[in-house]
Amino acid sequence: MNYETYLCLDQLLSAQKPQSVAHKRPAHDEWLFIAVHHAYEIWFKQILIELDSVLMKLSSDRIEERDMDVVVARLERVNKIFHVIAGQFDILETMTPMDFLEFRDLFTSASGFQSFQFRLLENKLGLRPDDRLTYREKPYTADLSPAKSRDVQAAENSATLFNCLDQWLSRTPFLDAKEFAFWDEYKRAVDLMFKQDESFVCASENLNETEKSQLITNIQTQRQMFSDLFNERAYEEQRTRGTWRLSYRAIHAAFLIQLYRDQPIFHLPFRLITEVLNLDSHLTQWRYRHALMVKRILGNRMGSGGSTGEKYLRETTEKHKIFEDFYKLTTFFIPRSRLPQLPETFARQLDFAFKR
Ligand code: HEM
Structure with missing residues:
Protein backbone atom coordinates (compact mmCIF):
# COMPACT_ATOMS: atom_id res chain seq x y z
CA MET A 1 0.00 0.00 0.00
CA ASN A 2 1.22 3.48 -0.77
CA TYR A 3 -0.22 6.99 -0.54
CA GLU A 4 -1.89 6.74 -3.93
CA THR A 5 -3.55 3.38 -3.38
CA TYR A 6 -4.47 4.01 0.28
CA LEU A 7 -6.35 7.18 -0.68
CA CYS A 8 -7.75 5.75 -3.95
CA LEU A 9 -6.42 8.86 -5.62
CA ASP A 10 -7.06 7.57 -9.12
CA GLN A 11 -10.81 7.39 -8.43
CA LEU A 12 -10.87 10.61 -6.47
CA LEU A 13 -8.92 12.66 -9.00
CA SER A 14 -10.69 11.27 -12.04
CA ALA A 15 -14.11 12.26 -10.69
CA GLN A 16 -13.87 15.87 -11.91
CA LYS A 17 -15.44 15.76 -15.36
CA PRO A 18 -16.32 19.23 -16.64
CA GLN A 19 -19.22 19.15 -19.08
CA SER A 20 -17.66 22.10 -20.90
CA VAL A 21 -14.63 19.94 -21.75
CA ALA A 22 -16.88 17.06 -22.86
CA HIS A 23 -18.77 19.52 -25.09
CA LYS A 24 -15.50 20.90 -26.49
CA ARG A 25 -16.05 24.43 -25.21
CA PRO A 26 -13.77 24.36 -22.14
CA ALA A 27 -14.73 26.77 -19.37
CA HIS A 28 -11.83 27.15 -16.96
CA ASP A 29 -13.98 27.90 -13.88
CA GLU A 30 -16.00 24.71 -14.18
CA TRP A 31 -13.00 22.89 -12.66
CA LEU A 32 -13.30 25.09 -9.60
CA PHE A 33 -17.09 24.70 -9.48
CA ILE A 34 -16.76 20.90 -9.41
CA ALA A 35 -13.81 20.83 -6.99
CA VAL A 36 -15.65 23.00 -4.46
CA HIS A 37 -18.78 20.82 -4.68
CA HIS A 38 -16.69 17.68 -4.23
CA ALA A 39 -14.92 19.17 -1.23
CA TYR A 40 -18.31 19.98 0.33
CA GLU A 41 -19.70 16.51 -0.28
CA ILE A 42 -16.61 14.92 1.32
CA TRP A 43 -17.04 17.14 4.37
CA PHE A 44 -20.79 16.34 4.48
CA LYS A 45 -19.83 12.68 4.50
CA GLN A 46 -17.50 13.22 7.46
CA ILE A 47 -20.16 15.21 9.30
CA LEU A 48 -22.63 12.33 8.77
CA ILE A 49 -20.09 9.84 10.12
CA GLU A 50 -19.66 11.95 13.26
CA LEU A 51 -23.40 12.49 13.60
CA ASP A 52 -24.22 8.79 13.22
CA SER A 53 -21.79 7.93 16.00
CA VAL A 54 -23.34 10.63 18.20
CA LEU A 55 -26.85 9.33 17.49
CA MET A 56 -25.79 5.79 18.28
CA LYS A 57 -24.65 6.86 21.73
CA LEU A 58 -27.46 9.30 22.44
CA SER A 59 -30.28 7.01 21.34
CA SER A 60 -29.58 4.57 24.13
CA ASP A 61 -31.89 4.69 27.18
CA ARG A 62 -28.96 5.12 29.48
CA ILE A 63 -25.93 7.16 28.52
CA GLU A 64 -22.66 6.59 30.31
CA MET A 95 -15.82 32.92 -10.10
CA THR A 96 -17.70 35.83 -11.69
CA PRO A 97 -21.32 35.58 -12.91
CA MET A 98 -20.04 35.76 -16.51
CA ASP A 99 -17.61 32.89 -15.89
CA PHE A 100 -20.49 30.86 -14.46
CA LEU A 101 -22.68 31.53 -17.48
CA GLU A 102 -19.98 29.93 -19.66
CA PHE A 107 -25.46 20.88 -16.19
CA THR A 108 -29.14 21.41 -17.11
CA SER A 109 -31.39 20.66 -14.10
CA ALA A 110 -28.67 19.32 -11.75
CA SER A 111 -28.89 21.27 -8.48
CA GLY A 112 -27.57 21.21 -4.91
CA PHE A 113 -31.22 20.63 -4.06
CA GLN A 114 -30.51 17.01 -5.02
CA SER A 115 -27.62 16.65 -2.54
CA PHE A 116 -28.85 13.57 -0.69
CA GLN A 117 -26.11 13.93 1.91
CA PHE A 118 -27.35 17.40 2.77
CA ARG A 119 -30.90 16.01 3.13
CA LEU A 120 -29.62 13.19 5.32
CA LEU A 121 -27.85 15.72 7.47
CA GLU A 122 -30.97 17.88 7.87
CA ASN A 123 -33.10 14.85 8.70
CA LYS A 124 -30.65 13.34 11.15
CA LEU A 125 -30.49 16.67 12.96
CA GLY A 126 -34.28 16.65 13.18
CA LEU A 127 -35.76 18.83 10.43
CA ARG A 128 -39.36 17.59 10.11
CA PRO A 129 -40.96 17.10 6.67
CA ASP A 130 -43.85 19.45 7.52
CA ASP A 131 -41.44 22.23 8.43
CA ARG A 132 -39.87 22.23 4.98
CA LEU A 133 -40.48 24.85 2.34
CA THR A 134 -41.58 23.21 -0.86
CA TYR A 135 -41.45 24.38 -4.42
CA ARG A 136 -43.09 23.22 -7.63
CA GLU A 137 -45.50 21.39 -5.25
CA LYS A 138 -43.24 18.36 -5.26
CA PRO A 139 -41.79 16.55 -2.24
CA TYR A 140 -38.15 17.46 -1.61
CA THR A 141 -37.18 13.88 -2.43
CA ALA A 142 -38.82 13.92 -5.90
CA ASP A 143 -35.58 14.50 -7.81
CA LEU A 144 -33.51 11.94 -5.89
CA SER A 145 -32.90 8.43 -7.19
CA PRO A 146 -35.32 5.86 -5.64
CA ALA A 147 -32.54 4.37 -3.45
CA LYS A 148 -31.38 7.76 -2.16
CA SER A 149 -34.95 8.88 -1.63
CA ARG A 150 -35.56 5.78 0.52
CA ASP A 151 -32.44 6.49 2.61
CA VAL A 152 -33.40 10.10 3.12
CA GLN A 153 -36.96 9.19 4.14
CA ALA A 154 -35.69 6.46 6.45
CA ALA A 155 -33.63 9.13 8.24
CA GLU A 156 -36.85 11.10 8.86
CA ASN A 157 -38.19 8.16 10.85
CA SER A 158 -35.01 7.18 12.70
CA ALA A 159 -33.29 8.68 15.72
CA THR A 160 -32.63 12.39 15.27
CA LEU A 161 -30.38 14.64 17.30
CA PHE A 162 -33.38 16.73 18.32
CA ASN A 163 -35.40 13.75 19.58
CA CYS A 164 -32.42 12.17 21.33
CA LEU A 165 -31.72 15.44 23.13
CA ASP A 166 -35.35 15.80 24.10
CA GLN A 167 -35.41 12.30 25.56
CA TRP A 168 -32.07 12.69 27.30
CA LEU A 169 -33.16 15.99 28.87
CA SER A 170 -36.47 14.46 29.97
CA ARG A 171 -34.59 11.76 31.85
CA THR A 172 -32.63 14.28 33.98
CA PRO A 173 -32.95 12.80 37.46
CA PHE A 174 -32.46 16.05 39.38
CA LEU A 175 -35.87 17.34 38.37
CA ASP A 176 -37.52 15.04 40.87
CA ALA A 177 -35.24 15.71 43.84
CA LYS A 178 -37.06 15.69 47.19
CA GLU A 179 -34.82 18.46 48.55
CA PHE A 180 -35.40 20.87 45.69
CA ALA A 181 -38.50 21.06 43.50
CA PHE A 182 -36.73 23.08 40.82
CA TRP A 183 -39.67 24.21 38.70
CA ASP A 184 -41.78 25.36 41.69
CA GLU A 185 -38.79 27.13 43.18
CA TYR A 186 -38.06 28.82 39.89
CA LYS A 187 -41.67 30.00 39.59
CA ARG A 188 -41.44 31.49 43.09
CA ALA A 189 -38.14 33.22 42.31
CA VAL A 190 -39.57 34.75 39.12
CA ASP A 191 -42.66 35.94 40.95
CA LEU A 192 -40.55 37.53 43.67
CA MET A 193 -38.34 39.19 41.04
CA PHE A 194 -41.33 40.82 39.34
CA LYS A 195 -42.83 41.94 42.68
CA GLN A 196 -39.52 43.54 43.65
CA ASP A 197 -39.21 45.20 40.23
CA GLU A 198 -42.76 46.56 40.51
CA SER A 199 -42.15 47.92 44.02
CA PHE A 200 -38.90 49.48 42.85
CA VAL A 201 -40.64 51.25 39.96
CA CYS A 202 -43.55 52.46 42.12
CA ALA A 203 -41.24 53.78 44.84
CA SER A 204 -38.83 55.49 42.45
CA GLU A 205 -38.58 59.26 42.84
CA ASN A 206 -36.75 59.65 39.53
CA LEU A 207 -39.63 58.49 37.33
CA ASN A 208 -42.77 60.44 36.43
CA GLU A 209 -46.20 58.77 36.36
CA THR A 210 -46.12 58.10 32.59
CA GLU A 211 -42.71 56.44 32.82
CA LYS A 212 -43.85 54.38 35.79
CA SER A 213 -46.97 53.19 34.01
CA GLN A 214 -44.91 52.29 30.91
CA LEU A 215 -42.46 50.23 33.00
CA ILE A 216 -45.26 48.50 34.93
CA THR A 217 -46.90 47.56 31.61
CA ASN A 218 -43.57 46.09 30.42
CA ILE A 219 -43.26 44.04 33.60
CA GLN A 220 -46.84 42.79 33.21
CA THR A 221 -46.16 41.74 29.61
CA GLN A 222 -43.14 39.78 30.77
CA ARG A 223 -45.13 38.25 33.62
CA GLN A 224 -47.69 37.01 31.11
CA MET A 225 -44.97 35.39 28.99
CA PHE A 226 -43.57 33.61 32.01
CA SER A 227 -47.00 32.51 33.18
CA ASP A 228 -47.62 30.89 29.75
CA LEU A 229 -44.36 29.01 30.20
CA PHE A 230 -45.19 27.96 33.76
CA ASN A 231 -48.63 26.66 32.82
CA GLU A 232 -48.26 23.17 31.37
CA ARG A 233 -51.57 23.30 29.48
CA GLN A 263 -22.45 22.89 39.34
CA PRO A 264 -19.87 20.24 38.36
CA ILE A 265 -22.44 17.66 37.29
CA PHE A 266 -23.90 20.06 34.73
CA HIS A 267 -20.60 20.97 33.05
CA LEU A 268 -20.83 18.35 30.29
CA PRO A 269 -24.58 18.69 29.74
CA PHE A 270 -24.08 22.45 29.46
CA ARG A 271 -21.33 21.96 26.87
CA LEU A 272 -23.60 19.59 24.94
CA ILE A 273 -26.35 22.23 24.77
CA THR A 274 -23.74 24.82 23.75
CA GLU A 275 -22.45 22.61 20.92
CA VAL A 276 -26.00 22.07 19.69
CA LEU A 277 -26.57 25.83 19.65
CA ASN A 278 -23.28 26.25 17.78
CA LEU A 279 -24.34 23.61 15.29
CA ASP A 280 -27.65 25.31 14.65
CA SER A 281 -25.97 28.64 14.16
CA HIS A 282 -23.31 27.13 11.84
CA LEU A 283 -25.96 25.50 9.68
CA THR A 284 -27.86 28.80 9.47
CA GLN A 285 -24.64 30.62 8.59
CA TRP A 286 -23.92 28.02 5.90
CA ARG A 287 -27.39 28.55 4.44
CA TYR A 288 -27.04 32.31 4.59
CA ARG A 289 -23.55 32.32 3.07
CA HIS A 290 -24.76 30.06 0.24
CA ALA A 291 -27.80 32.29 -0.37
CA LEU A 292 -25.63 35.41 -0.53
CA MET A 293 -23.25 33.75 -2.97
CA VAL A 294 -26.19 32.65 -5.12
CA LYS A 295 -27.55 36.21 -5.18
CA ARG A 296 -24.17 37.48 -6.27
CA ILE A 297 -23.80 34.90 -9.04
CA LEU A 298 -27.40 34.41 -10.19
CA GLY A 299 -29.12 37.66 -9.18
CA ASN A 300 -32.86 36.97 -9.16
CA ARG A 301 -32.67 34.11 -11.67
CA MET A 302 -34.42 30.82 -10.91
CA GLY A 303 -32.27 27.94 -9.69
CA SER A 304 -31.33 25.06 -11.98
CA GLY A 305 -33.49 22.86 -9.73
CA GLY A 306 -36.50 25.09 -10.45
CA SER A 307 -36.81 27.08 -7.21
CA THR A 308 -37.01 30.86 -6.87
CA GLY A 309 -33.24 30.70 -6.29
CA GLU A 310 -31.86 33.14 -3.73
CA LYS A 311 -35.35 33.91 -2.34
CA TYR A 312 -36.00 30.24 -1.57
CA LEU A 313 -32.54 29.82 -0.02
CA ARG A 314 -32.88 32.95 2.12
CA GLU A 315 -36.25 31.73 3.42
CA THR A 316 -34.73 28.37 4.46
CA THR A 317 -32.37 30.22 6.81
CA GLU A 318 -35.42 31.16 8.91
CA LYS A 319 -37.80 28.30 8.23
CA HIS A 320 -35.45 25.30 8.41
CA LYS A 321 -34.28 25.88 11.97
CA ILE A 322 -34.27 22.84 14.21
CA PHE A 323 -33.02 23.86 17.63
CA GLU A 324 -34.79 27.21 17.89
CA ASP A 325 -36.21 26.31 21.35
CA PHE A 326 -32.74 26.41 22.86
CA TYR A 327 -32.42 30.04 21.77
CA PHE A 332 -36.81 33.31 30.42
CA PHE A 333 -33.47 33.36 32.23
CA ILE A 334 -33.23 35.53 35.32
CA PRO A 335 -30.05 37.00 36.86
CA ARG A 336 -27.91 34.66 38.98
CA SER A 337 -28.44 36.79 42.07
CA ARG A 338 -32.20 36.12 41.85
CA LEU A 339 -32.03 32.36 41.30
CA PRO A 340 -33.29 30.10 44.08
CA GLN A 341 -30.47 29.02 46.37
CA LEU A 342 -29.73 25.29 46.17
CA PRO A 343 -30.15 23.51 49.51
CA GLU A 344 -26.83 22.14 50.81
CA THR A 345 -27.99 18.50 50.55
CA PHE A 346 -29.04 18.97 46.92
CA ALA A 347 -25.90 20.92 45.95
CA ARG A 348 -23.82 18.04 47.32
CA GLN A 349 -25.47 15.65 44.85
CA LEU A 350 -24.34 17.89 41.99
CA ASP A 351 -20.73 17.92 43.10
CA PHE A 352 -18.05 15.48 41.98
CA ALA A 353 -15.56 16.42 44.69
CA PHE A 354 -14.65 13.83 47.26
CA LYS A 355 -15.31 15.40 50.63
CA ARG A 356 -14.44 13.79 53.96
C1 HEM B 1 -22.17 29.00 -8.26
C2 HEM B 1 -22.43 28.28 -7.21
C3 HEM B 1 -23.81 27.88 -6.78
C4 HEM B 1 -25.02 28.31 -7.21
C5 HEM B 1 -25.33 29.37 -8.25
C6 HEM B 1 -26.01 27.58 -6.45
C7 HEM B 1 -27.37 27.75 -6.60
C8 HEM B 1 -28.33 27.09 -5.86
C9 HEM B 1 -29.75 27.31 -5.98
C10 HEM B 1 -30.40 28.34 -6.84
C11 HEM B 1 -30.36 26.46 -5.12
C12 HEM B 1 -31.88 26.30 -4.88
C13 HEM B 1 -32.42 25.08 -5.57
C14 HEM B 1 -32.52 25.26 -7.05
O1 HEM B 1 -33.49 25.84 -7.53
O2 HEM B 1 -31.61 24.79 -7.77
C15 HEM B 1 -29.33 25.69 -4.48
C16 HEM B 1 -29.55 24.73 -3.54
C17 HEM B 1 -28.56 24.05 -2.88
N1 HEM B 1 -27.22 24.15 -3.12
FE1 HEM B 1 -26.30 25.47 -4.31
N2 HEM B 1 -25.38 26.74 -5.59
C18 HEM B 1 -24.03 26.89 -5.75
C19 HEM B 1 -23.04 26.23 -5.07
C20 HEM B 1 -23.27 25.26 -4.14
C21 HEM B 1 -22.24 24.53 -3.45
C22 HEM B 1 -20.72 24.72 -3.59
C23 HEM B 1 -22.85 23.64 -2.65
C24 HEM B 1 -22.16 22.65 -1.77
C25 HEM B 1 -22.55 21.42 -1.66
C26 HEM B 1 -24.27 23.79 -2.82
C27 HEM B 1 -25.25 23.06 -2.17
C28 HEM B 1 -26.59 23.29 -2.26
C29 HEM B 1 -27.58 22.63 -1.44
C30 HEM B 1 -27.31 21.59 -0.37
C31 HEM B 1 -28.80 23.12 -1.83
C32 HEM B 1 -30.14 22.75 -1.21
C33 HEM B 1 -30.46 23.81 -0.14
C34 HEM B 1 -31.83 23.67 0.49
O3 HEM B 1 -32.77 23.16 -0.15
O4 HEM B 1 -31.97 24.09 1.64
N3 HEM B 1 -24.49 24.80 -3.72
N4 HEM B 1 -28.11 26.09 -4.94
Missing part, protein backbone atom coordinates in the same frame (compact mmCIF):
# COMPACT_ATOMS: atom_id res chain seq x y z
CA GLU A 65 -20.86 9.72 31.51
CA ARG A 66 -17.75 8.81 29.50
CA ASP A 67 -19.91 8.60 26.35
CA MET A 68 -21.13 12.12 26.96
CA ASP A 69 -17.58 13.36 26.65
CA VAL A 70 -17.24 11.62 23.27
CA VAL A 71 -20.59 13.01 22.11
CA VAL A 72 -19.56 16.57 23.00
CA ALA A 73 -16.13 16.13 21.37
CA ARG A 74 -17.66 14.84 18.13
CA LEU A 75 -20.20 17.63 17.93
CA GLU A 76 -17.36 20.04 18.53
CA ARG A 77 -15.58 18.47 15.55
CA VAL A 78 -18.70 18.84 13.40
CA ASN A 79 -18.77 22.51 14.36
CA LYS A 80 -15.12 22.98 13.38
CA ILE A 81 -15.86 21.40 9.99
CA PHE A 82 -18.85 23.69 9.49
CA HIS A 83 -16.72 26.67 10.40
CA VAL A 84 -14.17 25.74 7.74
CA ILE A 85 -16.64 24.88 4.99
CA ALA A 86 -18.66 28.07 5.36
CA GLY A 87 -15.45 29.88 4.39
CA GLN A 88 -15.09 27.83 1.19
CA PHE A 89 -17.76 29.94 -0.47
CA ASP A 90 -15.07 32.65 -0.57
CA ILE A 91 -13.16 30.52 -3.08
CA LEU A 92 -16.22 29.96 -5.26
CA GLU A 93 -16.96 33.67 -5.21
CA THR A 94 -13.76 34.29 -7.17
CA PHE A 103 -21.06 26.49 -18.51
CA ARG A 104 -24.32 26.88 -16.55
CA ASP A 105 -26.53 25.57 -19.38
CA LEU A 106 -24.46 22.36 -19.55
CA ALA A 234 -50.71 26.68 27.91
CA TYR A 235 -47.27 25.32 27.01
CA GLU A 236 -48.75 22.23 25.34
CA GLU A 237 -51.16 24.43 23.36
CA GLN A 238 -48.23 26.52 22.16
CA ARG A 239 -46.41 23.32 21.31
CA THR A 240 -49.32 22.12 19.18
CA ARG A 241 -49.22 25.44 17.34
CA GLY A 242 -45.48 24.94 16.78
CA THR A 243 -44.30 27.77 19.05
CA TRP A 244 -42.29 25.24 21.07
CA ARG A 245 -41.00 21.83 20.10
CA LEU A 246 -39.27 20.41 23.20
CA SER A 247 -41.34 18.37 25.65
CA TYR A 248 -42.32 20.15 28.88
CA ARG A 249 -39.98 18.07 31.01
CA ALA A 250 -37.09 18.58 28.61
CA ILE A 251 -37.64 22.33 28.89
CA HIS A 252 -37.33 22.13 32.69
CA ALA A 253 -34.08 20.18 32.42
CA ALA A 254 -32.65 22.60 29.84
CA PHE A 255 -33.35 25.44 32.29
CA LEU A 256 -31.87 23.62 35.27
CA ILE A 257 -28.66 22.79 33.38
CA GLN A 258 -28.18 26.29 32.02
CA LEU A 259 -29.14 28.22 35.13
CA TYR A 260 -26.96 26.11 37.41
CA ARG A 261 -24.22 25.31 34.92
CA ASP A 262 -21.52 26.12 37.53
CA LYS A 328 -35.91 30.95 22.96
CA LEU A 329 -35.23 29.59 26.44
CA THR A 330 -32.88 32.44 27.20
CA THR A 331 -35.85 34.85 27.10
